Amino acid sequence: MTELLLIALALAILVAAAGAWSQRQHVTIYPGNTGLLYRDGRFVRELPPGRYGWWNMGTRSRVLTVPTLPLPVTVPEMSVLSRDQFAFRLVLVPVVAVQDARLFAESQPIAAPPAHLPELPLSAAHPALRPLLAAAALEETGRHMLADLIAEPQPLVEAIAARLADALPGAAIPQVLLTAINLPPETRKMFTDVARAKVEAQAALERARGEQAALRVLANAARLVTDNPALANLRLLQAIEATKGATTIVLGDGALKAAARPD
Known part of the structure; x- marks a missing residue:
């Protein structure tokens, strides 16, 4: 009888230990993140990087993991309108740096993780980010001409980043990337x-400049020959010297005429 009681007691202890062990939970917070420990829905404390464990004995504890490194957040492209009434789309990527993890987390709706998962990773994409970014982009784009934006988009990006710098609770947006x-x-x-018309006009202008330069050279040469007839003979001798093969030179009526005919 005593042995049966001892066996029953041992089984009861094992069952109690197994039940207690099933109530133990643990999480690991990695560098670049901050953990927020909540017990029964109430904030308890922040958890720096490390491994943590607890017993859920009559309570329910959950941990929110908030990224604290500056992270780019992908936002769908948005329609905007320039000052000259051209509609187009911008793809903007804001960089979010969480400074107060608790304020950032509690400023947005949070769904509790499933019972078997004690940890809920939180994204840097705050629900208010997209509408704020769209409103800033639409208003700031309306101040610029489309041609100016294409030539130099940096002023627009800087203006949008300045408007969103402190727009999110507990976070800063130090930079907005235009992709x-x-x-x-x-x-x-x-x-x-x-752009093609500008290039073609530039090419036509260069051709005209080249033709004008060639005409100026020919006019200068004609003036020199007129003022110094001996230069024509010298030029004839140069042409004969540079000609290969048999050559026939025809002179007449005081004008210089040369025709090269290879055999």
Whole structure:
């Protein structure tokens, strides 16, 4: 009888230990992140990088992992309108740096992780980021001409970053990256035609300058020959010397005529 009691007691202890062990949870916070420990929905403390464990005995503990390194956040492209009424799309990537992990986390709705997962990773993409970015981009783009934006987009990007610098609770946006300017096909064709026309005009201008320079050289040579007839004979001798093969030289009526005919 005593042995049965001891066996029953041992089984009870094992069951209690197994139940208690099943209530133990642990998480690991890696560098570049901050953990926020909540117990029964109430904030307890911040957790720096490291490994943590606890017993859920009558309580429910959860950890939010918030990234604290500056991270670029991908946002869908947005439609904007320039000052000269051209519609196009911008692809902007804001860089979010979380400075107050608790304020950043509690300023947005948070879904609790499943019961078997004690940790919930939180993204740097705050729900308010996209509408704030879209509003700033639309307003700032309306201050610029499309041609100026294509030639120098940096002032627009800096103006958007300045508007969003402190827009998110607990986080800063030190930089906004412009990764693409997507023009409609008809607008793109128009700008391509303008650029091609400029290049063609520049080429025509260079050809005209070359022709003018050649005419000036010929006019100077004609003046020299008129003022110094002996130069024509010297030029004739140079031409004969440079000619290969049999050559026939025809002189007449005081004019210098030369025709080269290879045998």
